[in-house]
Amino acid sequence: MTQPQQAGPDQLAFQQYRTLLFSVAYRVLGTAADAEDAVQETWLKWSSADRAQVADPKAYLTRIVTNVAMEQLRSTRRQRETYVGPWLPEPILTGPDTADDVATADSVSMALLVVLETLTPLERAVFVLKEVFAFSYVEIAQAVERSEAAVRQAALRARAHVQARRPRFAADRARQRDVTERFFAATTGGDINTLMELLSPDVTLWTDGGGKVRQALKPVVGLETVARWFAALGSVTYQGIEPGQMRAELTSVNGGPGVVFRGPDRVIATLTFDFDEQGRISTLHNVANPDKLRAVTEGTRHELC
Structure with missing residues (x-):
């Protein structure tokens, strides 16, 4: 600017x-x-x-x-x-302040952003201002240039929609970090047995290549299928990059533990996680569309409130 x-x-x-x-x-x-x-x-x-x-x-x-x-x-x-295949939000690197604030981290998680994609623009704006930033209905009505009654109705619809599609569990951040670290080690080591212990029985993997790189065009569902997908990462060529040339690092992505995959000259993909009530990985979001990896490639950590 x-x-x-x-x-x-x-x-x-x-x-x-x-x-x-x-x-x-x-x-x-x-x-x-x-x-x-x-x-x-x-x-x-x-x-x-x-x-x-x-x-x-x-x-x-x-x-x-x-x-x-x-x-x-x-x-x-x-x-x-x-759009070719599933559309996922653009991942961002976040700092420790975001990760340590459970409410902020949850509100910027990939899982919640995916749910917000199903709202209308008005519902999404109202939800963000009300549920994340605690604006009053009067303030939101002025911001979105609608009546207070219209805003209240939009908030009601949005809240019900999100609650139905985004179950909330007590966030044990230490448990999530531990599971992510174990998943990371199992993936890089091709340890399918450990992967199957860490994944929920109905785990789902969403991949976004945007038609720019080859990815699954439909969600990959099921414990054994997803476990085998990740166990193979350390032994197969991915996006033209040999396993020996690929680096993976644990970092904070969208307020939670995530993985960034890098090749010799570019960021290849990011991986973020959602967890079930038992602390197992229930959903994985893999963003590989290069157009959505610029912020991560630049290395900028966004401070959020």
């Missing part, structure tokens, strides 16, 4: 809420690149606004970024209808 060296009051106010703006936009859009575009457009609108008429910069900026994100989402939804 190009800005003068001397920050004026308008820039200081914008920078104060920049993390909030990105956090809202990313959850509404599901892609870091589009979220950054929404923040950039918010800056342009903010810099040309008559700020003498702005009583609450936070509310004003949130309204701008929310509406920009909703409009972008309406546009990208049409593009996603012709």
Whole structure:
């Protein structure tokens, strides 16, 4: 973002809420690149606004970024209808502050973002502002430019939809990290027996290649099938890269433990996990579309609120 060296009051106010703006936009859009575009457009609108008429910069900026994100989402939804294979959100690297805050980490998890994809743009924006950022219905109505009654109805629909598709379990973060580390070791060692111990009986693997790289076009379901898929990673060529040339590292992705796979000159894929009530891996999201790996490739860790 190009800005003068001397920050004026308008820039200081914008920078104060920049993390909030990105956090809202990313959850509404599901892609870091589009979220950054929404923040950039918010800056342009903010810099040309008559700020003498702005009583609450936070509310004003949130309204701008929310509406920009909703409009972008309406546009990208049409593009996603012709997407090759499952469409998964764009993964981002997150810092320890995000991982340590259970509520924040859950709200930016790949599993929840996938569920949010099934909401309408209005429902998604209302859910994010209400459930994640605890905005009042009056504040949300102003932000999305709808009546308070319409917002309450959208919130009710969104909450019911998410609860039906995203069961919540007590988050034992230490258990999740331990299972992820054991899964990582078993995968790199081709240990199918350990993999089968760590996976839920009805585990599902979702892969997103976007038609750019070869991936499964339908979800891979079942304990033995998924276990064999990952046990083979250390012995087969993947995306033209020999096993000896591939590196895998444990890191924090979307607020939780994840794996980044790298080749000699590029990031190949990311892997994130969702867990069942017993702490076993119930869902895996594998993003391999190179267009969605730019933020991870750049190595930027996003601070979220």
